[in-house]
Amino acid sequence: MEIKAIFATYLESPYAGSLPAEYDAAKEALEGAPFSGKTLQGILESIADKRDAAAFPRKAGLFLSACLRLLKVSSELDLAVLGDTRLHCAGAFLHLYDLTLIGDVGNYAGAHMAAGKLIVKGDAGDYAGASMTGGSLTVEGLAENHCGHSMSGGSILVKKNVHDFAGNAMTGGAIAVRANAGYSIGYRMKGGLITVKDLSWDLAGEEMVGGRIELGGHIGADLGFSMAGGEIAVLEEHQDTLRPKAKGGTLVVLPSKKKKK
Numbered sequence: 020m021e022i023k024a025i026f027a028t029y030l031e032s033p034y035a036g037s038l039p040a041e042y043d044a045a046k047e048a049l050e051g052a053p054f055s056g057k058t059l060q061g062i063l064e065s066i067a068d069k070r071d072a073a074a075f076p077r078k079a080g081l082f083l084s085a086c087l088r089l090l091k092v093s094s095e096l097d098l099a100v101l102g103d104t105r106l107h108c109a110g111a112f113l114h115l116y117d118l119t120l121i122g123d124v125g126n127y128a129g130a131h132m133a134a135g136k137l138i139v140k141g142d143a144g145d146y147a148g149a150s151m152t153g154g155s156l157t158v159e160g161l162a163e164n165h166c167g168h169s170m171s172g173g174s175i176l177v178k179k180n181v182h183d184f185a186g187n188a189m190t191g192g193a194i195a196v197r198a199n200a201g202y203s204i205g206y207r208m209k210g211g212l213i214t215v216k217d218l219s220w221d222l223a224g225e226e227m228v229g230g231r232i233e234l235g236g237h238i239g240a241d242l243g244f245s246m247a248g249g250e251i252a253v254l255e256e257h258q259d260t261l262r263p264k265a266k267g268g269t270l271v272v273l274p275s276k277k278k279k280k
Contacts, residue, residue: 022052022086023065030069030078038081038130042112045078045085052089059094059118062086063101070104076125080108087116098122098141105144110137113154129156132173148175151192164201167194170211183220186213189230202239205232208249224251227268235276243268 029048035041063083069075083106087094093116098106105125110118113132120128123141130149139147142160149168158166161179168184171191183201186194190210200219208227214235221239224232228248235254243251243262252271253260262270 020052022049022054022057022062025049025052026066026079026082027069029082030072030074034074038108038111038127041078042081042085042108042131045081046088049082049085049089054086054089057086057090059083059087059090060096063096063098067100070101076105076107077127080106080125080127081111084108084111084113087118088112088114091116093117093135095119096121098124107144109139110156113137123160128158129154129175132156142179148173148194151175161198167192167213170194186211186230186232189213199236205230205249208232224249224268227251233273243270 025048035044107125108127109120109124110128111130113135117136119138121140124139124143126144126146128143128147129137132151132154134154137156139158143158143162145164146168147162147166148156151170151173153173155174157176159178162177163182164184165187166181166185167175167189168187170189173192175194178197180199181196184203184206186205186208188207193212196215199217200215202220203222203225204219205213205227206225208230210230212231214233217236219234219238222241222244224243224246226245231250233252238257238260242260243265246265246268248268250269250271252273255272255275258272
């Protein structure tokens, strides 16, 4: 059976539940599929006519991730063929091979990735890098809510802003934000490192119990609200930022980056 027909059958099948279960279903559907002479871009173009189906964004992303593992070659995908449809789960479960995505992607980009390098040349939706254990994810645009949710290893670089709850419940790895961060960065964080170059909004470090957050610009209200452990590092010009109702943890003051006269 051709890969396009395999995808059509997979697309119509019931959801398996969790992302890992859905990914396993995609791999199972592709057992014995003919991959000789195929490219990941060619596979995407062959299934793009199904993009209006409600299940397409999630299932196509997982299907392409399973294809990448079977193709056994690093790849580049130009997502323009999808029009306004954003691919969910793009680069999810990345293991041995690198993937570059040209265009904006939807939710769960790079989720559960264990190794390799994923580059998004655009914006990413919610949960980029969620549950990742290794490898590197670079988002050249912005990343929306819950970037790095529950990650335990690897690294995420966001070159523009991240929205709310970046690093929520992370236990390891590193998130670097080269611009601004939204509300509750590092919420319930247990380990790892988050660095923000510029402004961070309210509730940075809310309920964190471990790890370290480094904030390089203006800080919103309620820094470290209900914080129980870990470290928040701020520049000396922001060391008087209020920390109401903090239960523990450490506030570290870093030297100012501004040149003193």
